[in-house]
Amino acid sequence: ETGVTQTPRHLVMGMTNKKSLKCEQHLGHNAMYWYKQSAKKPLELMFVYSLEERVENNSVPSRFSPECPNSSHLFLHLHTLQPEDSALYLCASSHQDRDSALYGYTFGSGTRLTVV
Amino acid sequence: GDSVTQMEGPVTLSEEAFLTINCTYTATGYPSLFWYVQYPGEGLQLLLKATKADDKGSNKGFEATYRKETTSFHLEKGSVQVSDSAVYFCALSVVTGGSYIPTFGRGTSLIVHP
Secondary structure, three states: OOOEEEEOOEEEEOOOOEEEEEEEEOOOOOEEEEEEEOOOOOOEEEEEEEOOOEEEOOOOOOOEEEEEEEOOEEEEEEEOOOHHHOEEEEEEEEOOOOOHHHOOOEEOOOEEEEEO | OOEEEEOOOOEEEEOOOOEEEOEEEEOOOOEEEEEEEEOOOOOEEEEEEEOOOOOEEEEOOEEEEOEOOOOEOOEEEOOOOHHHOEEEEEEEEEOOOOOOOOEEOOOEEEEEEO
16 A cells, blocks of 8 residues: 555446546645556656646647546546557656655556556 | 666566666756656555765665766666566656656566576
8 A cells, every 4th residue: 555546446448438537645745646657658647736736748638637626636537538548547646845856756556447 | 858768678587686777867957866666567666766966775675876977876686586576667856947747767677587
């Protein structure tokens, strides 16, 4: 248990489905992130939420929609996905202040998504 | 921009062998350096870090020294175990002047045989 909990651990969905991934942290962190990890590819930062700003990777398709209702919870809403969206989706959190770069991230165990 | 370069592997070793995974970086500011480990079926875990030149990070028998002159942060372990089989990621975060979002390397897969 890392302190960042992701549910579900595994998800199989059809291309016409709508589903949501959930991430929860109780570490007192004030920033949360979604990453996509595909085989043979680098980690891809999808979205960042912090007290200061929301940062998006402009290459992320609109079929992925993040929601961060508070500093402890983060969602990734999925709709009309494609088979190439199959990947491990990782949530992470960290403490953001002027010394942010001194701290590491805490990652969840990920949601293994398969789009059929 | 900032970047991290590490060998992709896989690195294959026998148990009790010496491990080195190379990591070099380029950064626009003064970075903090990290190693993360990802065990099969899990997310990334912070393994160790160093925040200034000549610092040595260590954890679970792994070590890495922040070498500013060679812009490197190589990961070492004197005697690997089968349980060390995982993917290892080198990463940096810039302390000043840059984004607080870390830059990750592509990961190096380590396979340790009994």
